Every structure is written in C-alpha cells, then in structure tokens.
Amino acid sequence: MSGSPVRRTPHGAAGKLPRVGNGSLAERTTRALLEAIMERRFPGDRLPNEPDLAAQLGVSRTTIRTALQTLERLGVVSRAPARGTQIRPHVGRESILLHRLVGFRGLLEANHDEVRVEQRFEVREHPTPAGMAALGIGADTPMVVHDKVIFADGRPAVHLVQEVPLDFVAEETRRRLVAGRRFDPPDTIFEFSQSWPGRKIDHSLVELVPAVVPQSAGFRLDMAPGTPYLVMREVHYAASNEAVAYSEETVDDSFIRFRMVRTR
Incomplete structure (x- = not known):
C-alpha cells in the first residue's frame, strides 16, 4: 500500500488562472475552470468573458466555449447573452454529476x-x-x-x-x-x-x-x-x-x- 497526503488549498484566492497546457484540451480546460469555481476565485460569482478566459488559460475561444457548455450542462453555471456566465453558488463538489x-x-x-x-x-x-x-x-x-x-x-x-x-x-x-x-x-x-x-x-x-x-x-x-x-x-x-x-x-x-x- 502507498499513502499520498493532500492538503486543501486556501479558498477565495483571486488571481490569474494557470495555463492549461497540452493533452485532452477541452476536458482539462473544464477541470481548470471547475477547480477555480470551487475555490471561489471569481469575484461576484461571475466568470470573465470568453476572450479573457482564453488568454488566461492559454487556449482558444472555441475550447473555452466547449468547457463552458459542459459546465452549463452539469448545472455549475448559467449563461445568457445579456449577463454573461454566472456561477450557481449552491452547486458544490458533492453534486454527483461532478x-x-x-x-x-x-x-x-x-x-x-x-x-x-x-x-x-x-x-x-x-x-x-x-x-x-x-x-x-x-x-x-x-x-x-x-x-x-x-x-x-x-x-x-x-x-x-x-x-x-x-x-x-x-x-x-x-x-x-x-x-x-x-x-x-x-x-x-x-x-x-x-x-x-x-x-x-x-x-x-x-x-x-x-x-x-x-x-x-x-x-x-x-x-x-x-x-x-x-x-x-x-x-x-x-x-x-x-x-x-x-x-x-x-x-x-x-x-x-x-x-x-x-x-x-
């Protein structure tokens, strides 16, 4: 048996998001956004616009759009043309879909x-x-x-x-x-x-x-x-x-x- 301890990172730490890198890009981008959401890194429970997210994560707007659509389908965010992407703060990690x-x-x-x-x-x-x-x-x-x-x-x-x-x-x-x-x-x-x-x-x-x-x-x-x-x-x-x-x-x-x- 092997043991690997992990400690929680502080919540609410605002700042730039880490670049995603290579691999299954849409899925990794979804994970990066979800982790940032769960750590409450977006002030006012609102995500930046797609170009800003794409620049911070180092991916294309198409990849960002795919990731946001996944998070919307999972019930983590809601999206509307007039108000952008809003986080549903009552949805936590315990959601079985996550x-x-x-x-x-x-x-x-x-x-x-x-x-x-x-x-x-x-x-x-x-x-x-x-x-x-x-x-x-x-x-x-x-x-x-x-x-x-x-x-x-x-x-x-x-x-x-x-x-x-x-x-x-x-x-x-x-x-x-x-x-x-x-x-x-x-x-x-x-x-x-x-x-x-x-x-x-x-x-x-x-x-x-x-x-x-x-x-x-x-x-x-x-x-x-x-x-x-x-x-x-x-x-x-x-x-x-x-x-x-x-x-x-x-x-x-x-x-x-x-x-x-x-x-x-």
Missing part, C-alpha cells in the same frame, strides 16, 4: 484538512462475479484491479475497487503490471481510460445501492456492524457503447452526501 471531474479525493478535500490514499494496483487472474456480469466477460479474463481506500483526517471515508480487462489497457501499462513494476495510477478511472486504445470512457451507468455493514471481517471502512452505508456501482462505457470497466465504491455518507443537480 464526480467524474473531481473524483472522491476532490470531494473530500473540500471539507477536510488532510486527505490521503492507500492503494494497490495489480493484475488478477479472474474478474469478480459483479465485474464479469457487468462487462459480459468470461471467468478466465485477466483483470487490472485498482483497490483504493481514501482517508479523511485519519479515518477511512471511501473504499473503491475498479477493474478493467488487462487487454484493454495500453501495452506499456500491461508490461509494467505483469512484470510487477511500479505504476502510479491517475486519480480517477476516467483519466486512466485516456490511455486505453479505442476504449476511452465516454459515459457511465451509476447505481446507488443502500447497504448495511456486515458482521463478518473484511469491511474496509471504520463503521460498526449494522450501520447503513452507500455502495456506488458504475459500469463504464466507451463511445461505441462497449462496457469497458466496472467500479464499486463503498462510501461512508457521514463524509460524503451526494446531491443531484437537475436543469431544465
């Missing part, structure tokens, strides 16, 4: 001083029964499994198990994992999927399932037997509608309470 962008670590960092991760990334010979059913694969399919516990102020808050068929990941990643060499996974499975040839995650089907802590040993969160908790089950799909990964996240909802934003 989970893809900020991840569980980002959700916890909003309210806790220290967030750290203990994780194991390995190849297993077989999928779990749930993963096999969700992905429609055989019991003999080798899997890449990411087992991760996220701690908030010293207490386990979230336990994630994410699995993807070994053949789906990039060749270099496969070689490293099969050889037992060190591999530092990205924060979210959505980022990890950027490197899967032809199988980048396009959308996910999310199921929130209420459960109760069992009497048996092995439960990874610090909760008494019989305590209610939430399980988030996600089947992740490529743009071709092929199921490419399965995630199961156990959440102590005393740390995270999800909200859904509905827009017209």
Whole structure:
C-alpha cells in the first residue's frame, strides 16, 4: 500500500488562472475552470468573458466555449447573452454529476484538512462475479484491479475497487503490471481510460445501492456492524457503447452526501 497526503488549498484566492497546457484540451480546460469555481476565485460569482478566459488559460475561444457548455450542462453555471456566465453558488463538489471531474479525493478535500490514499494496483487472474456480469466477460479474463481506500483526517471515508480487462489497457501499462513494476495510477478511472486504445470512457451507468455493514471481517471502512452505508456501482462505457470497466465504491455518507443537480 502507498499513502499520498493532500492538503486543501486556501479558498477565495483571486488571481490569474494557470495555463492549461497540452493533452485532452477541452476536458482539462473544464477541470481548470471547475477547480477555480470551487475555490471561489471569481469575484461576484461571475466568470470573465470568453476572450479573457482564453488568454488566461492559454487556449482558444472555441475550447473555452466547449468547457463552458459542459459546465452549463452539469448545472455549475448559467449563461445568457445579456449577463454573461454566472456561477450557481449552491452547486458544490458533492453534486454527483461532478464526480467524474473531481473524483472522491476532490470531494473530500473540500471539507477536510488532510486527505490521503492507500492503494494497490495489480493484475488478477479472474474478474469478480459483479465485474464479469457487468462487462459480459468470461471467468478466465485477466483483470487490472485498482483497490483504493481514501482517508479523511485519519479515518477511512471511501473504499473503491475498479477493474478493467488487462487487454484493454495500453501495452506499456500491461508490461509494467505483469512484470510487477511500479505504476502510479491517475486519480480517477476516467483519466486512466485516456490511455486505453479505442476504449476511452465516454459515459457511465451509476447505481446507488443502500447497504448495511456486515458482521463478518473484511469491511474496509471504520463503521460498526449494522450501520447503513452507500455502495456506488458504475459500469463504464466507451463511445461505441462497449462496457469497458466496472467500479464499486463503498462510501461512508457521514463524509460524503451526494446531491443531484437537475436543469431544465
């Protein structure tokens, strides 16, 4: 297991936005804007105009427009010709639609001083029964499994198990994992999927399932037997509608309470 502590950055620090750089530009620009919004870096809950944002982030106006459209669709901002782009201040990181962008670590960092991760990334010979059913694969399919516990102020808050068929990941990643060499996974499975040839995650089907802590040993969160908790089950799909990964996240909802934003 490896641990990586993260501390929150101060909120409300006004100033220029960092340049985005290269890569999946529209998505990275969306993340940069969202992080600035969550840190309350825009006075009056209003974003600058598109040319100013493009100049600060070092991207084109077209990329800025795409990012703003994504944030509007997620319910983070509202846009109108007469009044520009206005932030909806009541929409926080706990919105389930933002989970893809900020991840569980980002959700916890909003309210806790220290967030750290203990994780194991390995190849297993077989999928779990749930993963096999969700992905429609055989019991003999080798899997890449990411087992991760996220701690908030010293207490386990979230336990994630994410699995993807070994053949789906990039060749270099496969070689490293099969050889037992060190591999530092990205924060979210959505980022990890950027490197899967032809199988980048396009959308996910999310199921929130209420459960109760069992009497048996092995439960990874610090909760008494019989305590209610939430399980988030996600089947992740490529743009071709092929199921490419399965995630199961156990959440102590005393740390995270999800909200859904509905827009017209």
